[in-house]
Amino acid sequence: MAIFEKTPQTKAILDDTEKLVCTIANAQNINKHTEYILRVHRGVSKEDKWNVSHRYRDFAALHGALQAARRDLPLPPKKLLGNMHPSFIAERQIALQNYINEVLKHTILALSLNVRCFLDPSNYPANLTEQALQTVSIALRGEGRYELKGPLPEIGWRIRKHYFMVTDTESHANCLLCWQSYGPDRHLCDKDLQTAFKCLQNLSHPHIDQILAIHNLETGAYVVRKVHETGTLRDMIYGTEYSKSYLSKYGNPKTRKPLTDGQIAHYGLQLLQALKFLHDKGLPHGHIHPGNIAIENQKVLLLDIENTLLGVANVHRPYIREHRKTSSAEAIDVYSFGRTLYEMALAETLEEPYCDIFPCNMSNDLVSVLRLCLSSSSCKHGMPTIESLLRHPLFSRPLVMGNGVHSDGATSLRVPSQLKEEIKMAVAVMEARLKAEQKLVRGAKREVRIQEILGSEEEMRKQKRRAKKRESVWKSTSSLAETVRSQSVSTASSPTPPHHTSDAPACTNGSSSTSASSAPLASPVAAGGTQQTKVTNEAPATNGRSALLSAICSFDKTRLSRINSE
Structure with missing residues (x-):
């Protein structure tokens, strides 16, 4: 540079x-x-x-x-x-x-x-398609070989990727042109990018689709490939046509055609061979999914190998951010390869970052590969290498060794040593950004857990306060009930005051009627007035009542002994 x-x-x-x-x-x-x-x-x-x-x-x-x-x-x-x-x-x-x-x-x-x-209307204007059409029209006028026929609907998931049908003026064949804006991980300068595109255009591999034309502009790049009428592997799984919009094809597909174990092993081996070739040349793919794979004559053709150079994000990036060890370029390709096999086997996308449970009708070899690529243990502690997957029994059985799987077609990709170093540095920066995002995700999860713990501790403190309040209320209620009970018991044990009849004579000794009628007087009369009782017993029956009343009236309360109430 x-x-x-x-x-x-x-x-x-x-x-x-x-x-x-x-x-x-x-x-x-x-x-x-x-x-x-x-x-x-x-x-x-x-x-x-x-x-x-x-x-x-x-x-x-x-x-x-x-x-x-x-x-x-x-x-x-x-x-x-x-x-x-x-x-x-x-x-x-x-x-x-x-x-x-x-x-x-x-x-x-x-x-x-x-x-x-x-x-987010400020960052995603509605006229993105019109801007792309204008840019492509101007670019093709200077190129001269391809003639623009018209735009296609949004057949892909990328917002800033637009598809156009063009005609090759030399062969008069219809071709597919893809315009893609640069992404946040584009780190090559214009000169290095042009050199890299020339290398990709001269690439030759039996399981990598050929690039007919590729050019970089100020805001993005366009790539021309031949049209695959049968569509991608995802179109084959869901029985759709490639020219329909992405939402109508994959939003809620009615048809689902999972592949057999033999087809999965057959296509999976070819895909691994293409990935091994790219990594050996220092150019990771980074965007493996069924929409980037075409099938022609039972042969895999890998698409969109330029995405890493353009710096666009992986469709699986929201799930990869959840992982700790899936941050290297090879680990990303292995994880994406596992998700691709999952969709091939079940005809549905995996909506979670991990998968530890698989259907019982899956073969043991396929489950073993999926566990190596998608299990929570592998995603947290380390992915297998592409070389180790190639040695797995699923891809080494005689079932997949024939039918031209190990094709002897010519393979070539010449990358200058200086460009290879620039690509290596760009990939390292991309990996660093991913690691930073993974760290932020872990920090956010940790903060959520702390808030949950603090919330639970606060709730426990509230419950303790409520328990103490209930206990204090219970104690106060219990003490009040005990007080009422003791008062009722003491009232019930007190002697009944004597009943004064209407013919009783008035007291003449100067003491009040209240003192004469109080309950404690009955006991001293019986205890201290022994002499009066004898007199009463010796007196005739007619005078007994008068004598008793006279004794009561003449009772001296000073003769009572003091009792300590404490």
């Missing part, structure tokens, strides 16, 4: 695979209609967030655009009357939040241009 030569700054710095999280924070009435404030957050960075407002009709328009995927999405119905009432707006806000959560749950919808334009 020259000293004053710089990589152009017009490349797209956004990673289109970054996960978006949306929360409907509020709603406001503006000009007799309701607008909902959406708070959007990108990736794991806390600072990368913004607000965007949408009306209900914007949600309805998004829903209409996503109908091609044939997904059952819970958009709340439109209401003509009473739609400005606060209670209705609150209910609709909850319903729209559920709707956007369901949309973002499906990766194929979350990565679509319609959803990105809806949530």
